Amino acid sequence: MWNGTRGIHRLGGAVVxxxxxxxxxxxLQFLNNHFYDVEALRGYLLQREMSKVHLKNRSFTWLEEQxxxxxxxxxxxxxxxxxxxxxxxxxxxxxxxxxxxxxxxNFREVPVEAVDASDCEINYEGLDNLxxxxxxxxxxxxxxxxxxxxxxxxxxxxxDSLQELSLAGxxxxxxxxxxxLHHLQNLRRLDISDLPxxxxxxxxxxxxxxxxxxxxxxxxxxxxxxxxxxEEHEVPVFIPGCPWLKxxxxxxxxxxxxxxxxxxxx
Amino acid sequence: MIxxxxxxxxxxxxxxxxxxxxxxxxxxxxxxxxxEIKKKIKSILPGTPCDVLPDTSHLPxxxxxxxxxxxxxxxxxxxxxxxxLENRRGGMRVLVVERDHTYSQASTGLSVGGICQQFSLPExxxxxxxxxxxxxxINEYLxxxxxxxxxxxxxxxxxxxxxxxxxxxxxxSNVKVQKQEGAKVCLMSPDQLRNKFPWxxxxxxxxxxxxxxxxxxxxxWCLLHGLRQKVGVFFCQGEVTRFVTSSQxxxxxxxxxxxxxxxxxxxxxxxxxxxxxxxxxAIVINAAGAWSAQxxxxxxxxxxxxxxxxxxxxxVEPRKRYVYVWHCPQGPGLETPLVAxxxxxxxxxxxxxxxxxxxxxxxxxxxxxxxxxxxxxDFFQEKVWPHLALRVxxxxxxxxxxxxxxxxxxxxxxxxxVVGPHPLVVNMYFxxxxxxxxxxxxxxxxxxxxxxxxxxxxQTIDLSPFLFNRFYLGEKTQENNIM
Numbered sequence: 001m002w003n004g005t006r007g008i009h010r011l012g013g014a015v016v017x018x019x020x021x022x023x024x025x026x027x028l029q030f031l032n033n034h035f036y037d038v039e040a041l042r043g044y045l046l047q048r049e050m051s052k053v054h055l056k057n058r059s060f061t062w063l064e065e066q067x068x069x070x071x072x073x074x075x076x077x078x079x080x081x082x083x084x085x086x087x088x089x090x091x092x093x094x095x096x097x098x099x100x101x102x103x104x105x106n107f108r109e110v111p112v113e114a115v116d117a118s119d120c121e122i123n124y125e126g127l128d129n130l131x132x133x134x135x136x137x138x139x140x141x142x143x144x145x146x147x148x149x150x151x152x153x154x155x156x157x158x159x160d161s162l163q164e165l166s167l168a169g170x171x172x173x174x175x176x177x178x179x180x181l182h183h184l185q186n187l188r189r190l191d192i193s194d195l196p197x198x199x200x201x202x203x204x205x206x207x208x209x210x211x212x213x214x215x216x217x218x219x220x221x222x223x224x225x226x227x228x229x230x231e232e233h234e235v236p237v238f239i240p241g242c243p244w245l246k247x248x249x250x251x252x253x254x255x256x257x258x259x260x261x262x263x264x265x266x
Numbered sequence: 267m268i269x270x271x272x273x274x275x276x277x278x279x280x281x282x283x284x285x286x287x288x289x290x291x292x293x294x295x296x297x298x299x300x301x302e303i304k305k306k307i308k309s310i311l312p313g314t315p316c317d318v319l320p321d322t323s324h325l326p327x328x329x330x331x332x333x334x335x336x337x338x339x340x341x342x343x344x345x346x347x348x349x350x351l352e353n354r355r356g357g358m359r360v361l362v363v364e365r366d367h368t369y370s371q372a373s374t375g376l377s378v379g380g381i382c383q384q385f386s387l388p389e390x391x392x393x394x395x396x397x398x399x400x401x402x403x404i405n406e407y408l409x410x411x412x413x414x415x416x417x418x419x420x421x422x423x424x425x426x427x428x429x430x431x432x433x434x435x436x437x438x439s440n441v442k443v444q445k446q447e448g449a450k451v452c453l454m455s456p457d458q459l460r461n462k463f464p465w466x467x468x469x470x471x472x473x474x475x476x477x478x479x480x481x482x483x484x485x486x487w488c489l490l491h492g493l494r495q496k497v498g499v500f501f502c503q504g505e506v507t508r509f510v511t512s513s514q515x516x517x518x519x520x521x522x523x524x525x526x527x528x529x530x531x532x533x534x535x536x537x538x539x540x541x542x543x544x545x546x547x548a549i550v551i552n553a554a555g556a557w558s559a560q561x562x563x564x565x566x567x568x569x570x571x572x573x574x575x576x577x578x579x580x581x582v583e584p585r586k587r588y589v590y591v592w593h594c595p596q597g598p599g600l601e602t603p604l605v606a607x608x609x610x611x612x613x614x615x616x617x618x619x620x621x622x623x624x625x626x627x628x629x630x631x632x633x634x635x636x637x638x639x640x641x642x643x644d645f646f647q648e649k650v651w652p653h654l655a656l657r658v659x660x661x662x663x664x665x666x667x668x669x670x671x672x673x674x675x676x677x678x679x680x681x682x683x684v685v686g687p688h689p690l691v692v693n694m695y696f697x698x699x700x701x702x703x704x705x706x707x708x709x710x711x712x713x714x715x716x717x718x719x720x721x722x723x724x725q726t727i728d729l730s731p732f733l734f735n736r737f738y739l740g741e742k743t744q745e746n747n748i749m
Contacts, residue, residue, distance in 0.1 A: 032412050042411045050406055124402060150402050153422035153479050175600070175618060176421040176482075182601035183478075203618050207600040 053146060056080060057126030068108040069132040075104075076129035082117035086110045114138035114164075121146055127154050135161045142191075143169035149177030156183035166191035168219065173197060175204040182211045193219030325543045326502035326534050330361040332719070333532050333547040334499075335506050335561050337364025338374040339486065339705055340697045341553035342493040343712025346408075349498055351716050360499040361545060363534055367503045371639060373555050374490055374705060376672030378589055378614070378623065380483040380604055381706035382425040383449035384475055386440045386746040387682070390703070391447040392727045393710035398480035400709035401489070408492040416492045420484040423615075424477040424603040426463075428657075433608070434473040436746060441475050450479040465598045465658055470608060483604060483614060486705050507542065508533035509550070509565045511691070525576070527691045529565060549719060551695045556584030556636075556673035558684075558698040565691050575690060578738045582684065582699040584636040585676040590646050591616065591623045594664040611653040613661075621667065626650045627702075639671040674702045680742040685711055685732040686718055695719060696734060 031038040056079075063072035074084040074092070078100045083093040086107050091114075094100040112133045122130065123146035130139075136158055141147050147170050155162070162184050167173050174197040181190070190212065198204050201220040209217045332348060334341045345360045352358045369375045381401070383394045400407060405415045429437040437453075444451045453475055456468035494501075510531035518524055529550050535542040554561045562568065562580040570576025597620055604614040613624025626649060628634065634642060646666060655662045677684065677699035684699040697715050700707060710727055717725045724730065731743040 029412055039411055043409075046409060046411065149420055149422055153424075153482075156478055176419065176423075179600045180422050180424075200618055207618065211600045 053121050053123060054125070056121050057123050057129075059125070060129045061132065064132060067105055069134065070110060070112050071105055071107060073129055073132040074107075074112055076126070077115055077117055077120070078104075080117065080120040080122060080126070082115060082120045084112050084116075085114040087113045091116075111135035114140075116140045117144060118142040120144055122151075123147070124151050124154065127151055131157050134158070137161055138164040140164075140166040141170060142166050145171060148172035149174055149180075152177035153180040155181070159183045159185060162187060164189045167195065168193045169195070171196055175199065175207075178204060178208055179211070181208070184212070185214070187212055187215045189216050189218065191218045195219075324503075324536065325541075326361055326363065326504065326545050327359070327500060328543070329359070329546045330500065331358045331547065332360045332549045332551065333506075333545055334360065334362045334551045334553055335532075336553035336555055336558075336698075337362045337367070337501065338369070338372045338553065338555055339490055339493070339708040340555070340700075340711060341551065342490065342497060343708040344551050344553060344697055344715045345499045345712075346493050346497045347709075347712040347716035348719065351713075351720055353720075356498075360497075361502060361547075362499055363502050363504055363506055363532075365503070365505045365537075369490070371556075371673065373673050373675060374486050376589075376639075376670060377486050377705045378483065378625075379486045379705065380425070380614070382477055382481045382604070383444055383447075384425055384427055384440065384451060384477055384481075385703075386436075386443065387731070387743065388443060388447050389727065389729055389731060390682070390707070390745060391444055391449055393707040393729075394703075395448060395480065396710040396713070396727065397706055397708065401484060402480075404489070404492060408496040410495055413495060416488055418484040418488050420482055421615075422479070422482045423601065424479075424481045426477075426603040426605045427475045428471045428606065428608050429473045429475075430470055430608040431472045437473050437475055440746070449477070451475050451477050463598065463602075465660055466605075467657055467659055469656070476603065481603075489705075489708075502534060504534040504536050504543070506532055506561060506564065507535045510544070511565065525690070527566060528693050529691065549693045549695065551697060551715065552580075553697045555675040555698060555704070556582075558582045558675060558696070562688075562694075562696075565688075565694055567688060567691060567694075575738045578734075580684065580696070580699070580734075581679040581737060582675050582677050584673040585701075586634045586636045586639065586671050587625060587627065587674055587702070588634075588641055588645055588669060588671050589623055589625045590650065590666055590669040591621060592661075592664045592666045593619075593621050594661055595620045596660045596663070597622060598658060598660065605657070607653055607657045609653040611650050611657070613654060613658075622661075622664075624650070624654065626653065634671075636673060639673075641669045641671050643669065675699055675704065676701045679737055680744045682743050682745050683707065683711060683732050684734055685714055685729045686734060688734050689738075 028038075028042075032042060060072050060076045063075060067075075070086070074086070077084050078092065078094055081094060081098065083091050084104070085091045086104065087110055089107070089110065092100055092104055113136070115130070115133065115136060115138070117130075118140055119142070122141070122144055131154065134157070139158070139162060147167070149172070152167075152173065155165075163186055165181070165184065165187060168191045173195050178192060178198075181187070190208070192198075192205065192208065195201070205217055205220040209215075332345075334345050341362055341364070345362050348358060348360055366372065381394060381398060383391050383398070385391050385394065401418060401420065404418060408416060427437070441451050441453055453473060454462070455473065456471050459466055459468050459471065459474050509529045510533070511527045511529050513525050513527045515523055515525050530546060532545045532547055532550060533542050534545055550565075552558050552561050559580050559582050568577060568579030598615070600615070600618075602615045604612060606612040609626070611624065611626040613622050615621070616623045628645070628649065632649075634645075643666070646669070651661070651664075675698055681701040682699070683701075683704070684696040686695060688694050688696065695715055695718065697711050698704075700711075704711075711729070714724050714727055714729045717723070736743060
């Protein structure tokens with residue numbers, strides 16, 4: 001698991017640890033609650049990890065004047081450990097030591113077509129560098145631990161060119177961030193599988209499909225959110241956009257019920 | 267058990283002495299003895315309450331450097347920034363006094379939770395931008411080592427403000443100011459609106475402004491909880507009933523006599539009792555929201571001939587606003603922003619299940635009585651629904667699920683916040699009167715007040731147009747985009 005070896009300071013916190021890790025966490029929590037030194041050490045390590053992420057996402061926009069926006073953006077991605085593909089060229093990937101070939105510095109006018117930023121530590125500030133790539137067609141942000149709803153709201157400048165987007169496995173993306181993908185009207189393929197923060201994957205898939213009619217939304221089987229009730233009477237429920245479906249009640253979609261005339265507080 | 271054994275042993279003499287029964291039943295009642303010994307050891311160890319002196323743990327401390335009156339999001343934000351910006355860690359003792367720890371009437375919890383940068387004043391825009399970056403990095407600001415990371419449930423869907431013919435020019439100039447300050451807002455024509463949001467009826471709309479980034483809505487309880495658990499301050503549940511002040515008569519440069527007051531004691535009364543605790547303090551912060559005028563009156567603000575600085579009251583009063591939640595299965599989809607209509611009605615989506623919430627600010631003459639938080643459902647039927655149904659035809663068939671009411675701390679002078687010290691009561695600072703946009707400006711205002719207290723002037727965002735003096739001088743800092 002990508003988060004298994006993060007150590008005692010976990011920034012994401014969205015994935016539940018199992019077994020041994022649970023005991024470890026309990027011990028750590030006990031020590032934290034009873035000793036100021038442990039608390040201070042954990043606080044310091046947390047701050048250090050956060051500043052490491054900040055350093056990785058520092059701005060490379062100053063490279064734009066010298067080498068052009070495409071090379072600057074590509075350099076940022078390659079430094080993070082991702083891969084880039086310039087138009088009509090091969091994929092450039094860093095090797096296991098983090099080294100990559102410097103040939104892309106010569107591609108001043110060649111736009112970047114595809115970026116594979118899977119498992120990279122890109123966050124909101126780092127997107128400044130990614131948004132330099134104005135003609136990006138395919139973006140993969142799979143399993144990025146710091147990509148959250150705020151980051152998704154920043155993707156709209158790529159609306160003219162972006163055709164493929166993958167957010168599979170991002171622990172911080174929820175249905176609220178997916179709602180701001182409606183700016184990307186040229187999107188043809190969207191992958192939203194395996195998003196642990198989405199509360200209702202089946203319903204979210206349906207709503208996203210409605211929002212982006214020209215896009216193929218991949219990821220969740222919408223029927224997995226439905227349960228059969230104790231009496232399985234066949235109530236045809238109309239789901240907009242899918243007139244050929246007949247669904248057995250109860251459905252996880254909310255049904256209107258009589259309005260209570262008194263209502264104080266939430 | 268001891269009683270039973272002793273006559274036994276005495277009766278039968280020394281020959282029948284049982285093992286372990288030497289001096290008064292050492293091993294008998296072993297469990298009871300052990301628990302008694304444990305209790306004794308626990309009471310001696312540090313960290314446990316000593317029962318010798320009377321228990322005053324519910325009372326606030328007797329001395330405090332700063333007393334914040336009001337434990338809502340603004341009060342907690344000021345307390346948080348005071349602790350962040352103090353020069354020495356633990357150098358300042360801050361006491362937050364909140365009358366109702368369930369926050370049942372506090373504006374923070376009953377708020378719709380929106381944040382937007384579409385204001386006409388540059389200061390408001392900057393405050394909102396700062397708050398957006400605070401909320402975005404909330405887990406860095408409010409990180410507590412053992413607690414799980416905060417999830418604000420932020421919906422970055424943006425605000426869509428619609429303008430009719432007569433307001434279009436004002437909207438254009440506002441958007442220009444907003445873009446200058448760094449907000450990402452774009453103008454849309456009715457055709458573009460219909461393209462993007464096909465469920466809108468653009469009749470009567472000349473122009474629309476749409477916030478693309480840093481705008482949306484979030485869960486105010488989460489922010490409140492996050493601030494409460496992080497901030498290392500004293501909390502007290504009680505009501506401020508009295509300020510003890512000392513005055514000094516001084517001569518201004520124009521040879522006028524002025525009485526400067528300074529609060530040196532705050533009386534905090536406990537709930538459901540007559541017991542009160544006088545707290546000696548150096549600075550008092552008035553963040554009491556809808557009830558700020560009462561706190562100001564306690565300090566003697568406004569007690570003087572009208573038209574003078576002494577006679578200028580704090581023009582903040584509670585105004586009741588309703589929020590209705592309805593269900594509409596054919597309503598606008600997931601991408602719906604918070605739409606504010608030309609008539610002042612607004613609505614937004616709530617969750618995934620085709621529920622929406624919204625409301626409308628009533629006109630001056632129709633202001634409901636703020637004595638309680640009862641909801642008027644006729645207001646929805648007559649004043650809100652027609653406008654919503656006109657703007658979004660799908661809302662012609664909707665079913666109201668629930669509704670609630672909350673207070674705006676409404677500034678009757680110019681509907682903008684009051685921030686900074688009072689000119690005559692020298693150690694009372696205000697952070698109130700935001701008339702419905704207090705939640706979204708709380709982080710920025712908290713920082714500004716903390717800077718004013720610690721450094722003597724505003725450092726990051728200059729909020730001088732929001733000082734108290736403007737009520738006396740009659741200079742309005744009017745905000746045009748109030749919902």
